[in-house]
Amino acid sequence: MTLAIPDLPAVLETDRLIIRSPQPGDGPDLFDAVVDALADLRQFPASLPWAMEMPSVDESESFCVAGSESFQARKDFPFLFIDKTSRIVVGAGGLHRPRWTVPAFELGFWGRSSFVGRGLFSEAADALVNFAFASFDAKRVEAICDDLNVRSIRVCERIGMQLEGVLRQERRAPDGSLRNTRIYSKCE
Incomplete structure (x- = not known):
């Protein structure tokens, strides 16, 4: 089966956000956002292993460069969330x-x-879930989050995703403890 992937909008906008794929040159701004978020992200080492190390600006x-290339090649669809007022x-x-x-797609998100x-x-x-349904005719978008990540759980529930189940002792954190994982989805 050959799938025709449509031309995609360069930018998505919501009331308060500009949502767009990362571009070369965005590294310093992304770095600042990651540094601001690291303490919170590190609470979930089993599901966010990339946040355990302090990144460099480089x-x-x-x-950002790899994300832009992946987006253009339609292999992965990373986005930056930019506040409209402050930029x-x-x-x-x-x-x-993408499957x-x-x-179907896996939704991911984090913030400062x-x-x-x-x-x-x-x-x-x-906005990303709606984008998947509108631009790709997605039938399923899922989110996978740590069972203790209350903020991510609330986001999933707030946007109408349904809890499909909890995978018990599914991931091992760096300290050796076992963590549960929640699977949420929204289907068309």
């Missing part, structure tokens, strides 16, 4: 691991600690 830039990168996320035969609690990440996650 590594953040490499991520600050407040977080990132994406539609990952074109369904089509200093911007948590304002509804921005629910707004971004909802």
Whole structure:
């Protein structure tokens, strides 16, 4: 089966956010966002292993370049979340691991600690889910989060995703403890 992947909009906009794929040159802004979020992200080492190490500006830039290339090649769909008023990168996320035969995607998202609690990440996650359904005719978008990540759980529930189940003792954290994983989905 050959799948025709449509031309995609360069930018998604919500009431408060500009959501776009990372571009070369975005590394320093992404780095600042990651540094702001690291303390919160490190609470979930089993599901966010990339956050256990402090990135460099160069590594953040490499991520942006690779993300832009993956987006253009339609292999992965990373996005930056940019506050419309301040133009600050407040977080990132994406539609990952496309399964074109369904089509289905895994939703991911995270944000600066200093911007948590304002509804921005629910707004971004909802926009990405709607983008998947509208642009790719997705039939399923799923989110996988640590059972203790209350903020991510609330985002999933706020945007209408349903809890499909809890995978008990599914991941091992760096300290050796076993962690549970929740699977949420929204289907068309």
